[in-house]
Amino acid sequence: MTEETGTGSIEERILGGLDEEQRQVATTLQGPLCVLAGAGTGKTRAITHRIAYGVHTGVYKPSSLLAVTFTARAAAEMRSRLRDLGAGAVQTRTFHAAALRQLQYFWPQAIGGQLPNIVDYKAPLITEAARRLRTTADRATVRDLASEIEWAKVSMLTPESYVAAAADRGQPGGLDPITVSRIFQSYEDVKTDRQLIDFEDVLLLTVAILEDDPRVAASVRDQYRHFVVDEYQDVSPLQQRLLDLWLGGRDELCVVGDASQTIYSFTGATPRHLLDFTDRYEHAPVVKLVRDYRSTPQVVHLANRVLAARQPEAGVPDRDIHWPTPLELVAQRENGPDPSFLEAKDDEAEAAEIAARIKKLISEGTPAAEIAILYRTNGQSAAYEQALASAGVGYLLRGGERFFARREVRDAMLQLRSAARNTTTEPGVESVPQLTRDILVSLGYSATAPAASGAVREKWESLSALVALADEMAVSRAGSEIPFTLNLFVAELEERSASQHAPTLQGVTLASLHAAKGLEWDAVFLVGLSEGLMPISFADDQAGYDEERRLLYVGITRARKYLGLSWSLARTPGGRANRRPSRFLDGLRPSGSSRTATPARSTKRRAAATPPLCRVCGTLLSSASERKLGRCGGCPAGYDEAVFESLRAWRLQVSQANSLPAFVIFTDATLMAIAENNPSNVSALGQISGVGKSKLERYGDAVLAILAGDSAK
Structure with missing residues (x-):
């Protein structure tokens, strides 16, 4: 396959902007290839340009290459990039999506009948x-x-x-x-x-059919000749088995990953397949991408130090626990500010200070959408929601209502789809971004944000995000041979809707560290970095601590320019300062900011007096409510939020019916303790501090009924 413009122009258009290592990836088109790619090193750019270069030079037939990644969002992003490179016909799917497509096709002939419904x-x-x-x-x-x-x-x-x-x-x-x-x-x-x-059955059944039916296996292998697997460090044994069956003994496989970003071991992911790749394919070249184009040298330096500070467990080979020598990133951006370290008196003070710093960044020109607050557990978000609201800063909870499920977005897509059917847009006559603005005006879009807040503001932000996406696509496709039309924009929106790949919304992002994987912002605040939360309390061995260290590394490498790390010494204002900053910050944070270990004499007194300790992080419990719960207020709760909310709703009804303050019935701490212990009988309920004999007689049956009802749901 050749193009009229010649091979030279193909190389210039597809390979011209790549660095030396990325170019090596993009031009190694046949045989096995292992790409070790650090955070921010342009791995998606390298592999999409590799695919496009293979297609345009005739080495790859678009329909015969399958690119696999781990999230629908990542797959959609890869498809979008490949379209921009003129290779949009290449199949880009998640493991589950690819397996389901094959299962639906082959089930009637291999098994017979209709594929069962997926729960x-x-x-x-x-x-x-x-x-x-x-x-x-x-x-x-x-x-x-x-x-x-x-x-x-x-x-x-x-x-x-x-x-x-x-x-x-x-x-x-x-x-x-x-x-x-x-x-x-x-x-x-x-x-x-x-x-x-279930979803795991989709993979298991596909594996079973490929193993048991040679005709099906031959058909799949005839269809797909080349494979690319992104985020290979997250492959599970089952996914690896499926990949082996797709390959059928061939070696046309390119894998891309970074063992230092393995943060999903609890789901079955293992970097073993990435680490052992060259054992399976002895002649496979290994290309290391270490030039970090995302973050400033200051951020990159801290990320490297976090991994380098890891101390191995005595007598356990790193290979046995999957800790290879980390890639040392080399920053390519200009210098930026040093990462900041904040030690706050309590959680409330920490959240207030972070909100103030964010407000200052926004006033200095950093868009709110380019700022994120990342935490270890979702329960930590409440303090930051309150602090941002008090500071007048808008925020978005990642994992909240899906963007494409919003009514105004559905209405906008209907209007755009209708307009696309009835509009002929010639390049240069009327731009797609302007058409989009004109169409969405009737739904409430305007060039300036409304003064109102609440639902009006949220609706405008949704429509504004669609306009911004049209602007971004127009710029990215400016040099493309395929003109950017309204039909093309609508197709992009429909594909994003199917994969839940939402455009950027204005507002500070609040997200867990796990949910932040694959994302990046100009400014990132890593909060709550205290023992018991980072590392989390249930990490109790070397493998667990290593996973938590990698999670912190992933959080650090989300930041492009500004990075803040913070922790608090007490849960509540006025509470005793019993918390310790994360062990992962030892040697990284400013010296003298706080103790890293409890003094020996304090430990002795604790052993002698045996005061109550947090069952999660082991620190001294300083308040009555914490002693009632048996844990620090900031440590992860062991109850179901829905159960706690059911108890609070019941308490509100009783307080209103009897004209009593809610706390007279049960305090929040007592309700938390009830939800956490989940007693199944009157005797067990009576053992909880704060219940007492009279309250047990008055409210015991109602509380137990609520608990039983929630457990049965």
Whole structure:
């Protein structure tokens, strides 16, 4: 395959902007290839240009190459880039999407009949599975069981083989491995009875068909000759098995990953396949991308130091726990400000100071959409929501209402789709961005933001995000051979809707560190960096600490220019300063900012007096409410939020009916303790501090009924 413009222009257009290592990736088109790509080093650019170069030079047939990544958002971004490079026909999917497409196609001929429906949520089926075994499982236990079953299935374990494999995994929901195995089998039986399959079954069934039916395997291998796998460090054993079956012994495989960004081990992801790639393919070249184009030298230096400071556990080879020598990133951007370290008196003061710093950044020109607050657990967001609201700063909770589910967005897409059918847009006559503005005016869009807040402001922000996306696409496609039309814009929106790839909204992002993977901002604030939260309390061995260190590394590398790291010494204003900053900050934060360990004499007094300690992080409990809960207020709660909210709603009704203050019935701390202990009878409820005999008699039955009702949902 050749083009009229010649090979030279292909190289100039596709390879011209790549650095030496990226260019090596893009021009190594055949055989196995392993790309070790650090954060911010342009891995997506390298592999999309590799695919496009292979297509334009005739090495790849677009329909014969499958690019696989791990999120629908990442797949959509890759498709968009490939379209811009003139290789839009290449299949780019997640593992599940690719497997489901094959399963739907081959099921009638390989199995017969119709493919069973896919269940969206495991919880109702697991509840039924436990009920069949006469086992009590509250909502928290059901959630833990769902995660454990998912881990078992992607690890290719059966209910029978699970028991031995789970010996060192703890007890999900407090249940021993044999009980979990029985519920696992019962769950599979419930699915069979109801003719349902789950998302893991999509992969398992595809694997089974490819293994058992040579005709199907031959058909798939004839269709796909080349494979690219992004985020290869997150591959599970089941996904690797599927990939092996797709390959069928061939070696036309390019993998891209970074073991230092493995943060999903709890889901079955393992970097072992990435680390062992050159053992399987001995002659595979390895290209390392270490030039960081995202972050300033100051941010990159801190990220490198976080990984370099890791101390291995004595007697355990790093290879056994998947800790290879990290890639040392080399910053390519200009200098920026040094990362800031903030030690606050308490959580409220920490949140207020972060909100003030964000407000200052916005006033100096940093868009709110380019700022993020990242935390370890979702329960930490409330303080920052309040602080930002008090400061008059808009924010967005990542994981909230889906953008494309909003009414104004659905209406906008209908209007744009209708206009696309009835408008002929010639390049240079009327731009797509201007057409988009004209169409959305009728829905409430204006060039300037409304003075009103609330729903009016949110609606404007949604429409403004669509206009901004049209502007971005017009710029990115300015040099493309394919003209940017309204039809093309509508197609992009429909594809983004299917993959939930929302455009950028104005507002500070609040997100967990896990949810921030794959994203980046100009300014990032990593908050709550204290022991018990970073590392999280249930990380109790070298592998767990390593995963938490990698999670902090991922958080740091989300920042382009401004980076703030903060922690507080007490949970509440006036509370005792018992917290310690994260061990991962030792040697990185300014010396003398706080103690890193409790003095020996304090430890001795604690042992002698045996005052109450937090069961999560082990620090001294300083308030009555914390002693009642048995944990620091800032440590992760062990209750279901829905149960706590049900109890609060009941308390409100009782207080209003009896004209009593709510706290007279039960304080929030007592309700938290009730939700956390989830007592199943009057005796157990009476053991909770703050209940007492009179309240037990007056409210006990109602509280137990609420708990039983929530557990049954």
